[in-house]
Amino acid sequence: MTDPAIIVARFAQYLGAVILLGAPLFFLYARAEAGSVRLEASRRRLLLAAAALLALSSLMAIVLQSALFTGSLAEGLKMENLGAVATGMALGKAALVRAGAAGAAFVLLLLLSPGPLSWIGTAALGLVATVGLAWMGHGAAGEGPTGWIQLTADILHLIAAAVWIGALLGLLKLLVVRPQTEAAADTARSALERFSGIGSAIVAVLLLTGVINGWVLIGPDRLDSLWTSPYGRLLLLKVLLFGGMLVLAASNRFRLTPGLGKALHSGEETGAALGALRRSIALELALGIAILALVAWLGVLAPPASA
Numbered sequence: 256m257t258d259p260a261i262i263v264a265r266f267a268q269y270l271g272a273v274i275l276l277g278a279p280l281f282f283l284y285a286r287a288e289a290g291s292v293r294l295e296a297s298r299r300r301l302l303l304a305a306a307a308l309l310a311l312s313s314l315m316a317i318v319l320q321s322a323l324f325t326g327s328l329a330e331g332l333k334m335e336n337l338g339a340v341a342t343g344m345a346l347g348k349a350a351l352v353r354a355g356a357a358g359a360a361f362v363l364l365l366l367l368s369p370g371p372l373s374w375i376g377t378a379a380l381g382l383v384a385t386v387g388l389a390w391m392g393h394g395a396a397g398e399g400p401t402g403w404i405q406l407t408a409d410i411l412h413l414i415a416a417a418v419w420i421g422a423l424l425g426l427l428k429l430l431v432v433r434p435q436t437e438a439a440a441d442t443a444r445s446a447l448e449r450f451s452g453i454g455s456a457i458v459a460v461l462l463l464t465g466v467i468n469g470w471v472l473i474g475p476d477r478l479d480s481l482w483t484s485p486y487g488r489l490l491l492l493k494v495l496l497f498g499g500m501l502v503l504a505a506s507n508r509f510r511l512t513p514g515l516g517k518a519l520h521s522g523e524e525t526g527a528a529l530g531a532l533r534r535s536i537a538l539e540l541a542l543g544i545a546i547l548a549l550v551a552w553l554g555v556l557a558p559p560a561s562a
Contacts, residue, residue, distance in 0.1 A: 258555055261323065264316045265391060265551035268353060270544065271309025272388055275360055275381030276414070277421015278302060279374035285425060285446035295369035297428060302377055303364050309384060310357035313350045316391075317341050349390035356384040385417050386410050392554045393472055405471045412464035415457045419500075420547070422450050423540040430533045440515060440525040443532070447512045454504060461497070472558035480559035487559060493549045496542045503539040511535055 282298055321340045322331025330336060340347040360380040367373040389409045429443050473480060473487065481487035515528040 261316070261319050262551050262555055264312045264319055265554055266548050267308050267312035268316065268350075268391065269388060269547040269551055271305045271307075271312060271357065272353065272381060272384040273413075273417035273420045273547070274305035274424060275302065275309060275357065276378055276385045276417040277381075277419065278305070278425050279378040279381065279421075280418060281422040281425030281446075281450070282374045283371060283378070284449050285429065285442075294428070298425075299364055299369045299373070301424070301428065303361060306357045306361040306364065306377075310354045310361065313354035313357065316350050317347055320344075320346065345390050349387045353384045353387045356380045356387070360384075381417070382414070385413050388413050392550070393468075393558055401471065405468060408464040408467040411460055412468065415460040415464070416543075416546075418453070419457050419461075420540065420543040423536055423543060426450070427533065427536050427540055430529060430536065440529055441519055443529065444512060444515045444519065447507065447515075447532070451508045451512070454508065458501065458504075465497075472560050474560040477559040484559055486553060486556040489549055489553050489556070493546055493553070496546050496549070500539050500542045500546075503535050503542070507532065507535055507539070 278298070278301060317337060317340050318328075318331060320331075321336045322328045324340065325331045325333075325336050341351055342348065357380070360377050363376045363380070364373060367376070389406055392409060393405075426443070426446060429446055469490070473490070481491055511528065511532050515525060515532060517523075518525045518528045
């Protein structure tokens with residue numbers, strides 16, 4: 256009965272953490288010109304919402320886990336049971352760390368004006384929260400050298416995913432909130448080109464760590480479970496969505512961004528090129544968020560290697 260609620264709480268934590276890490280990093284290297292008050296205020300609101308979402312969902316996760324272990328919500332809400340989960344279990348301690356990092360980010364964003372210092376501080380706290388997500392999944396359940404390799408791969412996978420999804424959200428904000436002037440179009444083009452510079456590294460990290468995790472959680476002798484088990488089928492769907500993101504990212508990098516640059520250099524109208532970029536990035540972001548939802552679901556299923 257609590258499984259759907261746990262999945263929703265897990266998804267909210269993934270979404271809040273990746274935004275807190277990836278979005279402010281994008282704000283830093285996108286370098287939109289100073290003086291865009293509307294854009295900076297919009298960015299601040301986004302991060303405040305992400306911090307609040309992460310803090311609340313992390314605390315709710317402790318309550319739900321306590322209810323799961325004790326058999327009822329009434330028992331789970333008792334202080335001794337909440338304390339046992341929050342301080343006696345690794346997943347509870349990690350949830351407290353995520354909630355604390357999110358709360359600190361919320362206060363920081365309220366105290367500091369939007370800008371580089373605010374983004375750096377938020378990204379640092381987002382990094383803490385994102386690393387803490389690894390203790391919410393199967394990566395923290397391993398033992399010995401293999402367990403450490405799996406946990407490290409899980410952490411790197413989460414960080415790379417956060418940088419990618421956070422950048423997509425930042426790009427979409429840049430394309431939607433900014434007035435559609437030639438200067439705004441050039442800012443968007445420049446930001447896309449900067450992100451493309453690190454995009455290949457992000458994809459390489461995701462592929463390598465994904466293979467490591469798949470090898471550990473599926474196992475080379477259980478490949479048939481990819482088609483026969485709920486975990487395997489969801490994992491295949493995740494890979495399919497990831498492939499869709501790669502196709503869209505390639506289109507953005509090699510077709511749509513150069514098309515925008517060509518329109519700018521030739522003095523042509525940029526509205527059509529910006530519209531195509533908005534649609535492509537929005538779809539890529541939607542696929543990324545769908546992958547986070549699948550990861551939240553996969554975390555409550557037993558992987559084939561554990562059978």
